[in-house]
Amino acid sequence: MTRRLDVVHATPQPRYVVWELTLRCDHACHHCGSRAGKARSVELTTTEAVSLVRQLADMGTNEVVLIGGEAYLHDGFLQVVRALRAAGVRVQVTTGGRGVTIELARAMADAGVQGASVSIDGLEETHDRMRNARGSFRAGLAALRRLRDAGVPISANTNVNRLNRHDLDALYGRLLAVGVSAWQIQITAPLGRAADRPDMLLQPWHLLDLLPRIAELKRRAHTDGVRIMAGNNLGYFGPEEADLRSIDPGGSDHFQGCQAGRHIMGIESDGAIKGCPSLQSRHYVGGNVRSRDLQSIWNDAPELAFNRKPAVDALWGFCKSCPFAATCQAGCTFTAHALLGRRGNNPYCHYRARDFAQRGMRERLTLVEGAKGAPFDNGRFTIMIEPLDADEPGLREPDELVQIRRPHGLV
Amino acid sequence: MTAPSHDSGPLQRCDDCGGFLPPQAAACPNCTASPSRLGSRLGKVALQAATGSAFAMTLMACYGAPYREPAVVERPPNSMCEDGWTDADSDGSCETNCADYAQSSAAPPGCEPTLTRASDDPVPDDPPPDDTPPPFPSDEE
Numbered sequence: 061m062t063r064r065l066d067v068v069h070a071t072p073q074p075r076y077v078v079w080e081l082t083l084r085c086d087h088a089c090h091h092c093g094s095r096a097g098k099a100r101s102v103e104l105t106t107t108e109a110v111s112l113v114r115q116l117a118d119m120g121t122n123e124v125v126l127i128g129g130e131a132y133l134h135d136g137f138l139q140v141v142r143a144l145r146a147a148g149v150r151v152q153v154t155t156g157g158r159g160v161t162i163e164l165a166r167a168m169a170d171a172g173v174q175g176a177s178v179s180i181d182g183l184e185e186t187h188d189r190m191r192n193a194r195g196s197f198r199a200g201l202a203a204l205r206r207l208r209d210a211g212v213p214i215s216a217n218t219n220v221n222r223l224n225r226h227d228l229d230a231l232y233g234r235l236l237a238v239g240v241s242a243w244q245i246q247i248t249a250p251l252g253r254a255a256d257r258p259d260m261l262l263q264p265w266h267l268l269d270l271l272p273r274i275a276e277l278k279r280r281a282h283t284d285g286v287r288i289m290a291g292n293n294l295g296y297f298g299p300e301e302a303d304l305r306s307i308d309p310g311g312s313d314h315f316q317g318c319q320a321g322r323h324i325m326g327i328e329s330d331g332a333i334k335g336c337p338s339l340q341s342r343h344y345v346g347g348n349v350r351s352r353d354l355q356s357i358w359n360d361a362p363e364l365a366f367n368r369k370p371a372v373d374a375l376w377g378f379c380k381s382c383p384f385a386a387t388c389q390a391g392c393t394f395t396a397h398a399l400l401g402r403r404g405n406n407p408y409c410h411y412r413a414r415d416f417a418q419r420g421m422r423e424r425l426t427l428v429e430g431a432k433g434a435p436f437d438n439g440r441f442t443i444m445i446e447p448l449d450a451d452e453p454g455l456r457e458p459d460e461l462v463q464i465r466r467p468h469g470l471v
Numbered sequence: 472m473t474a475p476s477h478d479s480g481p482l483q484r485c486d487d488c489g490g491f492l493p494p495q496a497a498a499c500p501n502c503t504a505s506p507s508r509l510g511s512r513l514g515k516v517a518l519q520a521a522t523g524s525a526f527a528m529t530l531m532a533c534y535g536a537p538y539r540e541p542a543v544v545e546r547p548p549n550s551m552c553e554d555g556w557t558d559a560d561s562d563g564s565c566e567t568n569c570a571d572y573a574q575s576s577a578a579p580p581g582c583e584p585t586l587t588r589a590s591d592d593p594v595p596d597d598p599p600p601d602d603t604p605p606p607f608p609s610d611e612e
């Protein structure tokens with residue numbers, strides 16, 4: 061099993077790498093963290109990318125997930141896949157699937173892609189609204205079928221937010237029917253374009269209902285042979301933690317802290333290196349493989365090292381006094397940073413929402429500082445504490461939830 | 472490079488609610504069950520610690536792909552069409568979807584391959600889709 065690891069005792073090594081091959085994309089999704097669309101101006105060439113493969117293999121990388129934008133829009137996509145396989149690295153692709161023709165699906169299988177995860181972000185109406193393209197849902201399902209028929213193992217991934225949180229049960233039926241073997245669910249964090257659309261986001265108290273429902277769905281899916289996995293920003297430490305985090309029923313896995321820079325690494329398409337692909341580029345890029353070898357960036361860049369020593373001292377707010385702090389360390393770093401402007405305190409937490417609820421309260425996130433408009437950027441929210449049964453103002457029509465809003469209102 | 476020390480010890484489980492218990496917990500933080508109810512889980516935790524599994528995690532990242540065993544699930548192709556979709560020509564692909572009709576004058580209502588963008592989407596560096604996006608797949612399934 062290439063992905064299960066004793067993350068507490070193992071030496072930091074980029075075992076699991078997510079590589080943005082190009083920022084070019086055939087979607088312009090409202091929730092896209094990287095604001096994908098056009099390629100970055102100086103993306104790695106195919107030759108440079110293939111030479112990076114050797115460095116990854118030498119550093120012990122087990123698995124690479126190719127993303128974008130759309131990875132298949134990079135000229136060297138299939139060459140990079142082949143190079144990774146030749147170097148003994150497992151290759152997965154995460155895609156919106158819009159451009160996956162039968163020919164491309166077959167070419168991906170021939171090149172050695174060992175799994176493809178298609179982003180399906182709700183039922184048809186919701187998905188097309190979020191992904192800003194009519195027909196996108198059907199194209200995504202068609203991509204799953206084409207990849208499946210080409211022999212590529214298929215799975216799905218979903219960003220859950222206020223638009224689609226009630227779609228999950230019905231969506232599971234669609235994914236089961238198309239034959240996925242796994243489904244990853246993560247929270248839409250206010251990163252990139254999602255940071256411009258605060259009404260789309262979950263409020264922390266939504267986790268009170270959402271996490272038990274996903275855990276129940278996971279139990280049901282297991283009997284169908286489908287593995288639902290909670291993304292790293294879906295948690296933490298509520299009664300369903302083991303069910304959500306374990307691979308199989310009865311397991312006792314739990315979140316073990318963010319693995320960015322410990323066992324996970326992200327590569328941006330221009331060669332910038334981060335501890336995780338979703339981390340805010342401005343704060344967490346540790347160097348560029350065009351000017352420095354990968355090993356020295358990994359070993360020496362402080363931007364990648366923040367998880368390599370106990371981070372309890374860096375916690376603040378509720379997380380600082382949380383009984384799970386030593387293990388959890390405020391959950392997902394990029395999500396905490398995207399919400400509050402720095403890591404170490406994370407209101408997207410099930411235990412925390414339950415703790416407030418037991419005291420008749422809840423936390424509300426309010427945008428106070430907008431994002432600037434760059435890939436993987438963030439704004440800043442404040443937390444207001446209010447009664448658990450407070451009115452929920454601003455319940456709007458679905459189309460309104462994806463409109464851009466600045467701290468002082470609709471743009 | 473040495474291994475970091477994030478070892479806060481294996482976490483016990485609460486018999487009442489199934490949640491985890493932090494080290495030295497006086498009661499379950501989730502359901503407030505007292506420690507006297509926690510004993511039956513200790514043996515399991517000790518065993519996990521011995522095998523290392525109490526510290527294991529499945530590596531994921533939010534832009535990654537879900538964990539799955541590296542094996543192909545074999546299922547007969549015709550069994551996998553969703554409700555309302557059919558594999559009429561038995562080629563293993565479910566048909567009758569908008570993608571099949573993209574760029575075609577025969578596209579049924581609702582299947583027009585129009586890319587829409589919110590008119591009030593003025594973020595300056597928020598680029599439109601690339602100027603030459605690939606068409607929707609329009610293969611001859």
Ligand code: SF4
Binds near residue numbers: 383385389391408411
């Ligand atoms: S409150 Fe913070 S440290 Fe505690 S479980 Fe939640 S995210 Fe983790």
Ligand code: SF4
Binds near residue numbers: 337339
């Ligand atoms: S930042 Fe979040 S998604 Fe990235 S490695 Fe850390 S927990 Fe996982």
